[in-house]
Amino acid sequence: MSPIGTLLWRNLRIYKIYGANTDVGKTIFTSILCNASRSIWKDEATAYLKPVSTGSDDEADDKSRMFETKKHNVLTDYDTCSHINKFAKGVIRQTLYQYSQPAISNEQILNSVYKFALDRAAAGPGWLFIETAGGVHSPSPSGTTQADLYTALRCPVVLVGDWKLGGISSTISAFESLRIRGYDVEIVVVFEDAQYGNSDYLKNYFEQRYGIAVTALPAPPPRNTYSKEQDERSLLEYYRKKSQAKAIRDTLTHLDRQHSARIKALEGMSAKAHRKIWYPFTQQKLLQPDDIVAIDSAYGSHFQTLTPESSTASNNKSLLQPSFDGSASWWTQGLGHGNSSLTLAAAYAAGRYGHVMFAGMIHEPALKLATMILDSLRNPRLDRVFFSDNGSTGMEVAVKMALRASRVRYGWSPDTKIDILGLKGSYHGDTIGTMDCAEPNTYNEKVEWYEGKGAWLDYPQIQCVAGKWQVEVPSEIATCQNQSFSDLSDVFDLERRRARGEHKVYESYILSILRQHLDAGRKFGALILEPVVLGAGGMVLVSDPLFQQTLVLFVRQNASLFGPDKLPNLVEDDKTWSGLPVVFDEVFTGIYRLGRVTAASFLGLHPDISVHAKLLTGGLVPLCVTLASECIFDAFASDEKSDALLHGHSYTAHPVGCQVAIQSLNQLQSLDKTGSWDWAKSNGWLQVANETQTCLAEPRPEIWSIWPLSLVQWISLQTNRVAGVWALGSVLAIRLNAADGSGYTSTAAEGLRKKLLHGVSSAPGVAWNVHSRVLGNVLYIMGSQLTTEQEVKEISDLLRTGFEECLTIKILWF
């Protein structure tokens, strides 16, 4: 769906009224709040909104009949809006939809609520009370429950507690359902009832645990079932009662103060952060407080961020705007922000275990996750799961595993200097050990303890240039070997390319480089690759899969190069490693980021060690798994404790992370199985493939992205500014021509980034923007695995406009 705006205007205090149950007095409390706000803020307007009403007159009658013997006069036989009309005069009121209306979508409701609020804000200062229907989890017309329906709007809540028998329980449970969805309940209001005394217990409970105030008011008069007129009169009297005026005034003052405090806190965050936070990967001398984006919350594909001009915003401009999370929250996000099923998974494990230490112990989430991930990768080599906290530590573990396995196999002494074999521009993490796996580069060259411990091969890159897929072979590998393909799936059709002998030039290069190093006496202990996409290595780019495949096969088939290998010649489907342990760093590429469970599958290869993080937990909490073959594991077996892999973090296999990962994998697998990405696959990608396919005997590899092929091609044709572009899975990466040199320190992509950040203020709908990241002269946009066709379309349009505008108004941003 289109971006949904969070409701926040400076001069309009908006509160959502949720009920702990049906018929606890939501409408009556709302009427009280409406009346009081009108009498205290006389120059302001008060509005009442009922987004969806159950209340046809018939239904209301029905309800009133049902509850006619209720002790208090909580439900009236008016539909709620007419109740407001009658008992809260002068209030602007509206019901948007009736339950009986067919097919109202969540998006319609949310957008209408937004529009109503926007209009109110534009009209001047005041209050807006939005009354939800039923209890917190009562279904909306689409079936989504109230609490889930309104999450994106995220306005603060007045929770109407339940004064009836059992009401303590339903009030606390309702509160918890709201809280775990990130709602801020600002106050609980409840009727006093001498018999049950719920309000006393609730006061104590909410104030002690959450610092939330509870306002208890006298209950409305008992219903007079004989005379409607009499009933109305006594209710009017109730509303006019002076005795409760102070409590209500205090309540409204509190709500008024909370509203201002929220805005003040939001507006102060960036400056405070500028003073207190030491940011990752940031030259803070170049960072101004205004550059720091204040996030109020996030839902689905969007952050809700404070608009830069908030302090001077006019009344009709919301202080918050949806901002597409274009770095998929730094590459972790897969299932949407505020995904309540992930939240509940996390909370379940927290409730069942907290954290339980893992050495010598086992718990269900860890075992289940280990089994699931081993099964899902379909790599017959992998048997063992080692848990750690993030990609960097998981790669440290992988390196320790691989080096030991090589040293044991080849009989090297413990003090032997062992290097790794990798690709130039690789990046495996920020801890010193993984930094040492990367060739000297911007990230590490100034780090005091960095010492590259490897040999790094050059490799051919793929991108779309001027409408064609180019495999660009560096001159170190071969001269004049660049190849051009009209279809990306042809590039990935490794069998055919191999049959055509395209790999031979790669083999010669690999052999020549290896010979150089080996002849110089160097020893290698691991081949470490990021399959297909090299994530953070200063650039985002796709490496020719044929080259990577050739490299792995070459290493496996030429074991004798690396050491005195006494094993018989090994075949690919053997579970024993050969030559060097092959480590795939799938921290970024794995678990559907590129549209498949593994990026290894693009290469048709099974690594001996595979590392997975980021999407593993769907974008919620840190967790990493390093998977290894039994043969690697066995290298650590000994009667000596000190031969073991003496690595481990306190939160190893923490149950919260494992349970969230199980839930994420389940959801991602089900998205895959149920064809949730069919819209993307048919977005130009597989059509092309299928057309060609008809004349081919064998199917070609399924290569696709959520970013339409037509967009990729169009961008590639902006050759004045674009050096190349590619898309795969949820990733779109645009390499711009960099006047100021390429690499991480380039600022070439900044202009495009700012254009996206400026965003769209289109009517109808809310203003929104795209928060994207640049890596030097590369700008990338990364969706989640739930990013919709509509979102992609809107961002694509924004991108095109960005390029076009910059053409007409001079290329300011280069």
Add this chain to the structure above:
Amino acid sequence: MSPIGTLLWRNLRIYKIYGANTDVGKTIFTSILCNASRSIWKDEATAYLKPVSTGSDDEADDKSRMFETKKHNVLTDYDTCSHINKFAKGVIRQTLYQYSQPAISNEQILNSVYKFALDRAAAGPGWLFIETAGGVHSPSPSGTTQADLYTALRCPVVLVGDWKLGGISSTISAFESLRIRGYDVEIVVVFEDAQYGNSDYLKNYFEQRYGIAVTALPAPPPRNTYSKEQDERSLLEYYRKKSQAKAIRDTLTHLDRQHSARIKALEGMSAKAHRKIWYPFTQQKLLQPDDIVAIDSAYGSHFQTLTPESSTASNNKSLLQPSFDGSASWWTQGLGHGNSSLTLAAAYAAGRYGHVMFAGMIHEPALKLATMILDSLRNPRLDRVFFSDNGSTGMEVAVKMALRASRVRYGWSPDTKIDILGLKGSYHGDTIGTMDCAEPNTYNEKVEWYEGKGAWLDYPQIQCVAGKWQVEVPSEIATCQNQSFSDLSDVFDLERRRARGEHKVYESYILSILRQHLDAGRKFGALILEPVVLGAGGMVLVSDPLFQQTLVLFVRQNASLFGPDKLPNLVEDDKTWSGLPVVFDEVFTGIYRLGRVTAASFLGLHPDISVHAKLLTGGLVPLCVTLASECIFDAFASDEKSDALLHGHSYTAHPVGCQVAIQSLNQLQSLDKTGSWDWAKSNGWLQVANETQTCLAEPRPEIWSIWPLSLVQWISLQTNRVAGVWALGSVLAIRLNAADGSGYTSTAAEGLRKKLLHGVSSAPGVAWNVHSRVLGNVLYIMGSQLTTEQEVKEISDLLRTGFEECLTIKILWF
């Protein structure tokens, strides 16, 4: 409170009946389940337990009057136990307590429930249905709500849904309240109601989201308010109805199957883990499947673990037993397992944000936590917070910070080899960079890329030996300088010891060692210390605080030793570092582990960089903060991006971790402020201090532990076996005489560990044990910050017995 047993016996299926609300038919459904189980499993017994009943006759009457016009006959005017008596014949039934009884503790209720279940299990196979009171959050006599009260028992749940108007909402909310406390709801049962149709919605909802089946049954007959006799007759008829027999049979069969499946899964976990998991810090060749402890859940201070002899356990032996988490879940645990306030904090942040990337952004939990932690440490030097995922990565960050600051200050070129200064036996983490901060030892000597980059000083240790606190000075520092103190707080009284000149011998040693290294041309970039307690360095021990203080002051006062420092002489309260940046690794020692917010406070010093993890999140999810002074931060300021601290993890400052940390710090601070550890302080520790104090002018440092001084002294007197012992905060560490050499690979402490693991099977109460960890010849037991006096007493008794038994029955375990 004493260990609470989780309910699990092979032949007794136990289900707890929770209600989505009051009066949704809990008792009627329970009667149905009771009747059906009796008719299907004819040779078995069915029991019904109502732990706490609201039902005096009066109250019941009262309730019945209130609800007399209810549509269905849900609440009867019998108290629930007599309802069972009347309508579920042949069922063993009991009510344990009445609400009206004064002062029933939670512990009493839980122990009585356990005892009832134990007796039922001993009596033979069957079913036990435990009916809770009211809704899931209805208060128990102590005020704790039902859901929180019974968490420790953790038996699976039958949730009775709400068929009434609003019942969809209350059923889902009630479910969520249970789920976030780790309950397994095995089935939802609900009455069919044509008007509201809740059951259809709920079926769909629970099956799709959670795979939980929903059984809908016809509602009981409408109440006949005129004739009690007639009413009973129609209710009896309802219970005997054949039409619903299949649904009930399916439900019970499902519950029966789930019970077996749970046991089977638990019993299979260790063997599966043995095949699939690669354990941290474990020589798996020496690990048998039986050595792997299967954890069902954890609550408070205890795991609930599968008993080793479960497969042969007789009926009266529970398959699970509480096992004291004696490593405080590997040093992270502070606020109890399954702490619902931490769970809700985590869930709130998950709902509000999920994860949001942090570079150039700010969100409330990160800013709040940064502010709180800076404030709470009361270290005027610290201004900046850098977030990472765990102690090891946080220390990598600290090292990068410190080395850069030194290099910039002293004008060294980027390729200068810079070492760190530290103590022998230090341990800072498992990633290569932090391993390099430790002198060669068991942990790192076999790691291929380890290369110690430092100089490590020897240091005096403290422990209680034969009743006296000994400061043992290694011969490298001085000969015959061992000192003996009768009171540990005298050892920590640094001012007096300094006045007596005790630090001078330390100064000479420090200078002589430094001179050696500096004369050899080595350069140092940081002083890195674990203040007071060196956690994992192969041993657990306390370092003489006077030595550590002397070392820091020496480094700060002799800046010219380390480089061409052009700054004027600096004083201790200056915010600018002097000599070397001082890094305190408080990952383990900080945030109340030793009874104070920082261990630095024992030394009366302020480090320039301080690293905190583990207890930071109270024992729930990984998070680490590296705090630094502005002066260190400024060393990275430049116009070059590449001069920045180019470090960062994807989940940097993840909101879930930050929110949990805020909640943890709040709770820990409030425990501190409200004197929650007074019982421990007066447990021998401060009494001794106070007695001496009367004749002293100034107060002495407050040194205490939850482990009573008398226990520490008693253990220290077992001189045949004990080399020394110490306790501080929640830590107790016993160093055993090791026949087979000391150090990490020693097995000397294994015997005592096994004794603790064998545990206690005392009556009354449940059998329980202590899960502790050994580091070579050191056995330690670590409580949480909520460990109670009673728990400490029971474990102390077990420890004493352990020592005594081993004396009489020959010292088998040495």
